[in-house]
Amino acid sequence: MARISKGKYNLQLLVIMAVYVVLMLFEWPLVAKTEGLALRTLLALLPALPVVAVIVLAARMVMRGDELEQRMHLIALSVAMGVVSVASIIGAFLAIARIWVVGGDVLIWVFPALCLVYGATRIVLVRRMTGAWNC
Amino acid sequence: MKNRVRELREAHGWSQGELAERLDVSRQTINAIENGKYDPSLPLAFKLARLFKQRIESMFEPDEERQ
Numbered sequence: 001m002a003r004i005s006k007g008k009y010n011l012q013l014l015v016i017m018a019v020y021v022v023l024m025l026f027e028w029p030l031v032a033k034t035e036g037l038a039l040r041t042l043l044a045l046l047p048a049l050p051v052v053a054v055i056v057l058a059a060r061m062v063m064r065g066d067e068l069e070q071r072m073h074l075i076a077l078s079v080a081m082g083v084v085s086v087a088s089i090i091g092a093f094l095a096i097a098r099i100w101v102v103g104g105d106v107l108i109w110v111f112p113a114l115c116l117v118y119g120a121t122r123i124v125l126v127r128r129m130t131g132a133w134n135c
Numbered sequence: 136m137k138n139r140v141r142e143l144r145e146a147h148g149w150s151q152g153e154l155a156e157r158l159d160v161s162r163q164t165i166n167a168i169e170n171g172k173y174d175p176s177l178p179l180a181f182k183l184a185r186l187f188k189q190r191i192e193s194m195f196e197p198d199e200e201r202q
Contacts, residue, residue, distance in 0.1 A: 003159065066160035067176050068167055129172045130163040 001064045009061050016057065020050035037134060051111065072125045080118035137196045139171040143187045158182055172199070 024052035034040045062073045088110065113120055126132055137141035144154050144165075151169070155162040158179065174195075175183065184191040 001162075066164050067179060068164040069161055105148050126163065129167045131166070131170070132163060 003059050009057070012057055013054065016050045016053045020047060023047045023050065049128050055103040066085070067086050072074065072122060072129065075125060076118045076121040078115045083117045087113065136174045137171065137198055138168065139189075139194050140165070140183060143189065143194070144169075146151060147187070178200075 027043060027046055031043045034043055062070060065073065081096060091100065091102065091106070095102050123133070140154075144151070149157075151165045152162045155165045158165075160179070164173065164175075166174055180191055180195060184194050187194065
């Protein structure tokens with residue numbers, strides 16, 4: 001499998017994120033005003049499509065990476081999963097004990113938190129391995 | 136692991152990017168190998184040895200301090 005160039009990856013990511021922003025700005029406000037359950041469900045789930053597309057794009061990038069890139073992706077993903085899992089379980093225990101009152105919409109932060117920790121870990125790994133800041 | 140990748144690459148007049156392209160890896164991977172931050176897998180080490188027409192043991196040497 002041919003490697004995906006950084007420029008091509010960034011362009012595809014930019015297009016997907018632009019679609020996501022457009023959906024959140026123009027389609028998401030319609031959810032609260034929509035009456036029918038089926039249409040409301042469809043509108044509510046529509047922004048999940050670009051998120052899935054980002055995950056597929058990232059997976060393709062990892063699969064086509066070389067051995068060092070794959071290793072760094074794996075370490076960064078493991079760290080992100082560990083940090084977010086621990087934060088989730090702590091939050092869940094606090095919520096069950098009614099110490100921290102939180103709604104179900106807090107789940108929206110799981111994916112961004114994963115991305116954030118993954119990205120930060122990648123920056124540290126790339127810096128340590130290659131001395132570069134460019135991931 | 137000590138290696139002679141930088142020395143051999145420079146002897147061939149290749150940049151890190153050119154070597155990376157020939158091996159189908161990223162320039163960052165070549166950089167990490169040359170600086171001893173990353174030891175390549177056996178298949179990649181063989182690809183390097185074949186490209187530079189060297190025996191693998193003449194290119195890579197265990198780092199005594201890390202033994």
